[in-house]
Amino acid sequence: MSHILIDFECITKFRIGLFDNHFHEILSYPSRLSNFCKTIRSDESLNLQCQQCDYHSFQHCKSHGHSYVYQCHLGLIEIIVPIKTNSSIIGYLMCGQIFTQNISYENFIRQYPHISSTSVDLKQLKSTLHNKKIVTKDIITSTTRFMNILHITYHMPNTFF
Incomplete structure (x- = not known):
């Protein structure tokens, strides 16, 4: 499975992870978070908000039983x-940390003013926002479709690859 995640990242340039049915990450590529998320998660309170956001999103996907695209x-x-076998969810593929609009550091701080009062390195945050890649909604849709194909190939015999 790791080579599939590596190939996915090579094509899309997005981080992808494989999670178990209890929302624990089993495998990912690349193994590290994006610079933006790493910077944000360096603050304990923001890291907790990120974890809660992920948890609620996994719950949504689990309860609805299909792909879920959301804004953190x-x-x-x-x-x-969701990765399913016999109509039961056995795990999840998660891809993310994707920007769909260009936002300056100043506008980001205006939109999320509470960031300034955390322990986040604001200089590092400014650098990551300046160097981010912007993706269109069409690419998000295509990526979601591709992830659904990965779900299908996950169940094929190992000799297929």
């Missing part, structure tokens, strides 16, 4: 696709 609490797009 800081405006980034993430995608969760």
Whole structure:
């Protein structure tokens, strides 16, 4: 499975992770978070908000049983696709940390003023916002479809690859 995640990232340039049915990450590529998320999660309270956002999104995907594209609490797009066998969800693919609009550091701080009162390195945050890649909604849709294909190939015999 790891080579599939590596190939996915090579094509899309998005981080992807495989999660178990209890929302615990089993495998990801790349293994590290994006610079933006790493910077944000360096603050304990923001890290907790990120974890809660992920948890609620996994719950939504689990209860509805299909792909879920959502905006995290800081405006980034993430995608969760359930992995099913015999109509039961056995895990999830999650892709994310995607920007769909260009936002300057100044506008980001205006939109999320509470960031300034945390322990986040604001200089590092400014640098990550300046160097981010912007993605269109069409690419998000295509990525979601591709992730659903990965779900299908996950169940094929190992000899297929």
